[in-house]
Amino acid sequence: MEWTRLLLVRHGETAWNADGRVQGHLDIALNAVGRTQAQRLAARLRDEGEAIELIYSSDLARARQTAQAVADATGAPLRLAPELRERRFGAFEGRRFADIAAELPQDAERWRRRDPQWVPSGGGESLLQFKERVMQAVCALAAENIGKHVAMFTHGGVLDVLYRAATGLGLQDARTWQLDNAAVNRLLWTPDGGLTLVGWADRSHLDDTRDERFA
Template sequence: MTRPRILFVRHGETDWNAEGRLQGQHDIPLNAVGREQADRVGTTLARLVPGIGDLDFVASPLGRTRETMERLRAVIGLAPEAYGLDERLKEITFGSWEGLTWPEVRARDAAAASERERRKWDYVPPGGESYAMLLERVRPAIDALTRETVLVSHGGVARVLLAMLCNVSPRQAAGLDIWQGRVLVIADGHFTWE
């Protein structure tokens, strides 16, 4: 099955990103760096895709993704609020670990943190979800795409897309860096960063 190209944008930086805190589905706003990153992505998208206004635009409903989408659309010259939202594109939830840094998680529950490192793709944190579970949540949203789409979401969602669409092994996908302020282009089973 041929899929439309996805221009994936991870939301811009938040203070929790800068502090290394697990955000998950907590609704943390962009910081000044994140707003600059969102603007820069708008410039990149306009350069990459002539006629970008003809594409579909879809975002996770969390505030940091909505602000990223609205800022990049404004830079492109499009109506900032004219895009779709999809609940299935929310970030992976880390359950009771959200708000903590990895050193704090390891200090509170070293055994669970070690188990997650060994089985990062399948491990379910207390009250959270695994990447495998996230993939099953995200798959129907991606399968529903019918046109080339700018998709603004989260690092965990990018990782499952790379596993699902680009034959990246789950183990490798779970550990990949997902950049803010850049565009991840996913097309024909391959990916590149712009």
């Protein structure tokens, strides 16, 4: 059977993760904790001989910096893939959810309920638009690399979409899985079967990450 092994990683922590701010497409760099997480991840993948053949990364700094640490440690080539960016949250980017809830309670409620049709004002993406972008991008990259072990460095929202696709869960189903910064997540992609869950949220190389909801 033809397949592509996918090792998926959410970027390391940023100051805005720690502060509960919505990042979306804003280009926020790793903080000191995030840089440490990236180095620990890189050391693990190097020492365990993961044999990663190619790395794709969102072009946003927080993902790119995490991916670069692994590329430097493993020698795998790194390619930027803007289509792996986080969901676009428009005018909500840079703000805390509590502030949005206080000022725009109807929008906050639709966001909380994961309304698939709701579009954040100011040029945001609906969940349906976001899912379509993510699935098209990941499946296309997987199809280009049949038989390879590929790492992708991306964002919490992207990983959420991929987990749901691999497990058959809907966009509005309650989330019970973790989206830890710099944890290791594994999926298998096949042309006929799509995505299959192999392993999730392995953070054995970390001892101080925080799982913030705004990626």
